[in-house]
Amino acid sequence: MASIKMENVQKAFGKTIAVDHLNLEINEGEFFTFLGPSGCGKTTTLRMIAGFYYPTKGIVRFSDKDMTRVPPEKRNTGMVFQNYALFPHMTVFENVAFGLRVRKIPSSELKTRVLDALQKVRLESYPNRQVSQLSGGQQQRVALARALVIEPEILLLDEPLSNLDAKLRDEMRGEILRLQRDYKITTIYVTHDQAEALSMSDRIAVFNYGVCHQVGTPAEIYNQPANDFVAGFIGESNLLPVQVKSVQQENVVVTLKNVDHPITIDVPNHAGEGEPILRTDKDLAVSIRPEAIRILDVAEEGVNSFKGKIDSVQFFGSVVTITVAVQNVFLRVDVLNTHEFRHFYQGKEVHVQLPQKRLRLIPIISGDAP
Numbered sequence: 538m539a540s541i542k543m544e545n546v547q548k549a550f551g552k553t554i555a556v557d558h559l560n561l562e563i564n565e566g567e568f569f570t571f572l573g574p575s576g577c578g579k580t581t582t583l584r585m586i587a588g589f590y591y592p593t594k595g596i597v598r599f600s601d602k603d604m605t606r607v608p609p610e611k612r613n614t615g616m617v618f619q620n621y622a623l624f625p626h627m628t629v630f631e632n633v634a635f636g637l638r639v640r641k642i643p644s645s646e647l648k649t650r651v652l653d654a655l656q657k658v659r660l661e662s663y664p665n666r667q668v669s670q671l672s673g674g675q676q677q678r679v680a681l682a683r684a685l686v687i688e689p690e691i692l693l694l695d696e697p698l699s700n701l702d703a704k705l706r707d708e709m710r711g712e713i714l715r716l717q718r719d720y721k722i723t724t725i726y727v728t729h730d731q732a733e734a735l736s737m738s739d740r741i742a743v744f745n746y747g748v749c750h751q752v753g754t755p756a757e758i759y760n761q762p763a764n765d766f767v768a769g770f771i772g773e774s775n776l777l778p779v780q781v782k783s784v785q786q787e788n789v790v791v792t793l794k795n796v797d798h799p800i801t802i803d804v805p806n807h808a809g810e811g812e813p814i815l816r817t818d819k820d821l822a823v824s825i826r827p828e829a830i831r832i833l834d835v836a837e838e839g840v841n842s843f844k845g846k847i848d849s850v851q852f853f854g855s856v857v858t859i860t861v862a863v864q865n866v867f868l869r870v871d872v873l874n875t876h877e878f879r880h881f882y883q884g885k886e887v888h889v890q891l892p893q894k895r896l897r898l899i900p901i902i903s904g905d906a907p
């Protein structure tokens with residue numbers, strides 16, 4: 538097992554800056570995910586860790602050792618690619634044995650290690666099959682066995698489940714987590730699928746346009762998004778552009794932009810809790826998750842309670858999504874499918890309550906794309 542450190546790393550391809558100012562620390566044994574939309578720099582970062590690319594600037598360390606310009610074959614990392622990159626004309630056994638043959642492992646040890654790896658990915662009955670005769674899920678298991686058999690210090694997985702159907706993807710998520718725990722291996726997982734990232738990772742780094750916007754546990758990323766990009770990319774979020782009226786030690790009072798009659802919202806002040814001080818001269822938004830908003834028949838005493846009208850009710854099975862219009866602001870509210878939701882219908886006058894603790898005041902950076 539190794540830890541990984543990236544210190545002020547940049548990677549440029551000609552004029553394109555694929556990754557910039559990247560500072561990351563990944564702990565030994567951690568399941569760490571790079572999450573972001575297509576083209577945000579996830580794969581480039583993974584390839585700099587594998588050694589397929591060298592950074593233009595900055596340092597990559599494994600357990601404090603400078604690896605920045607060490608070639609891939611001297612790094613002791615195992616990689617699984619999106620398209621598996623198996624050798625189609627070889628058997629399952631030979632595919633898995635490949636890395637051991639390159640390392641000149643004696644044949645009796647090689648056999649034991651390959652069969653052991655095949656057993657770990659539950660393919661012990663197929664050593665002599667041609668990989669072209671396997672299903673997508675089975676091919677993915679061969680790719681995992683091939684990466685793990687060399688006993689790497691670091692396992693790198695680049696969108697490994699994107700070619701599988703939804704059910705198989707679910708199954709393979711569990712398999713990958715089980716293998717990661719069995720081998721106790723530092724793992725980096727690249728995906729653009731936020732559900733995959735939230736459900737599998739110890740920690741997540743969220744990327745956009747080559748910049749890492751936030752690093753945190755799944756709950757931190759979901760509950761305390763750093764800006765409107767993170768809030769919008771992970772799960773659903775109501776993002777309300779606001780102007781700051783007053784800043785107190787415990788709370789910040791803001792007013793909603795673009796409404797006819799003033800609406801004042803009271804949000805917690807997170808400054809001093811290890812979070813950066815908000816620049817109130819920048820564009821800001823209040824963010825709140827749809828499941829955090831309460832719909833009430835009558836107004837409740839206290840702050841952040843507003844009159845509105847139900848605009849639509851959408852039934853999704855376990856969850857019902859209700860859109861409430863407060864003046865010309867549309868709030869998405871998710872409620873569980875309990876008997877309560879039947880009281881909600883289009884056109885009904887209601888009150889919405891935004892619990893203060895579930896609100897966050899965050900910078901709007903979406904307009905800052907390069």
Ligand SMILES: Nc1ncnc2c1ncn2[C@@H]1O[C@H](COP(=O)(O)OP(=O)(O)OP(=O)(O)O)[C@@H](O)[C@H]1O
Binds near residue numbers: 554574575576582
């Ligand atoms: N070999 C290359 N030559 C030139 N530009 C590249 C190269 N590799 C990546 N890029 C550019 O760098 C940026 C980041 O690409 P990267 O593949 O790292 O993104 P990604 O987040 O992994 O996207 P995807 O999920 O689509 O693979 C993109 O703008 C891409 O076009």
